[in-house]
Amino acid sequence: MTNPFQTDGTWLRCALHAHTTRSDGELQPEALVDHYERAGWDALAVTDHWTITHPPARDGMVLVPGIELTCRTTAGVWVDVLVYGLDRELDVEPESYDSYPDLPDAMEFVAAHGGVAYIAHPYWTGVPMDVVVGLPAVVGIEVYNAGCQIECGRGLSSVHWDGLLDAGHSCFAVACDDTHYAGFDSGYAWTMAHVAEPTADGVVAALRSGACYASTGPRFDTIEPAPGGLLVRCSPCRSVTLCTGPEDGGRAMVGRLAFRHRARIVDRDPSTGLITAVAFAPPPGAAAARIELADADGGTAWSNPVAL
Ligand SMILES: [Zn+2]
Structure with a gap:
């Protein structure tokens, strides 16, 4: 259990869940980076469905490799997973739910290829939290998802989080916009990552160790x-x-x-x-x-x- 407030480093304001035209988002990748940079954010992980989008690098904005996966669970419901730092994509037919992997298999792949995973919007999905316990690569959940809150009031998953913590499991949290229509559903929620170096690797390491906190306002x-x-x-x-x-x-x-x-x-x-x-x-x-x-x-x- 790390306490980032007791180590040296820099805090970066990070957007860790956002989509572009490479999946179901409205903006081109470069335009999404422009959007968050203009709003004063320090880091962005584009998390398109099934594809790792790499916007052109630029000074002043840390671009973290990200992807959103959808996996099958034994509970018979789908679960979405945010993955950071993954070095390759999974072999999946994006339009075919039948080809989606089982959650444990996908997380084995993520762990083997350098990724760190957070379960996306558990309340919105309605996923029972016991299906995520003990999986490789999974270190936390998205405790707040602004898009899910805006659309139907199921953005806040703190009860899911406490259920895992109360049962003695380690679990970290991020808060995210889940931007699809930047300007409409962006700028509501962010994650502050405490990094030794302001780089993509620094952000991934912070997310892996829990050197971060989630916010929709306070500091x-x-x-x-x-x-x-x-x-x-x-x-x-x-x-x-x-x-x-x-x-x-x-x-x-x-x-x-x-x-x-x-x-x-x-x-x-x-x-x-x-x-x-x-x-x-x-x-x-x-x-x-x-x-x-x-x-x-x-x-x-x-x-x-x-x-x-
Ligand atoms: Zn999403």
Whole structure:
């Protein structure tokens, strides 16, 4: 379990789920890169269905090789998988569901060819999470998918995530736009990757080790050990939540009654009174925690689990 806030490196704002005309997206690959570059993002993984799109390289924008696979599961439902750093494509007929691989076989291939995998939009797909446990290459899930949220309100998969964590599995998270119509469904969700070098390999390594966090607005400044617990510093937020497992955890919030549990507000934004630092005293026996931030504009950020 890595804590990226305690190592040297640079944070990159990454778009990790986006489509171009090479699959079912509206923009040409170069135009999609233009779009995200103009909006100030640092890295883009084009994740076309079944094909690895390589837009022309350019300065100032890290382009991460990506692909979205669809696989069969024993549960009888399809699962989409985001893969980064894969060095070749699978031999699949894109228009034929019958030719799609079984999930374990596809993940064997991904692991053998340098890829790291995140299960896409589990809530939207309706996939039971036990089918992804123990698979090679799979390190996490897409905890938030903006496109699924915009279309039908099934973008948030934090319950799926906690189900895996509660059962003792390692699981990281990314948040993504799943852009098909840039401008309409882009700029809502991103993943901050903590990299030693601002390169595609650096981003893939961060995703592999969980040196990243997901966001639709708030920013983590630090998550670090403190006497008796954990200190979290962040952009101004209405609530900061310590998620440690069933039936307990911790939370600081502002607003009506300003309830607090196992938390002490250490710092506030002077003009708004919103929280910028919280010290948590985690429940006895808790081994790890993920942190969730909620800002005043409806944005959320999700850290990966850190050891307590
Ligand atoms: Zn997609």
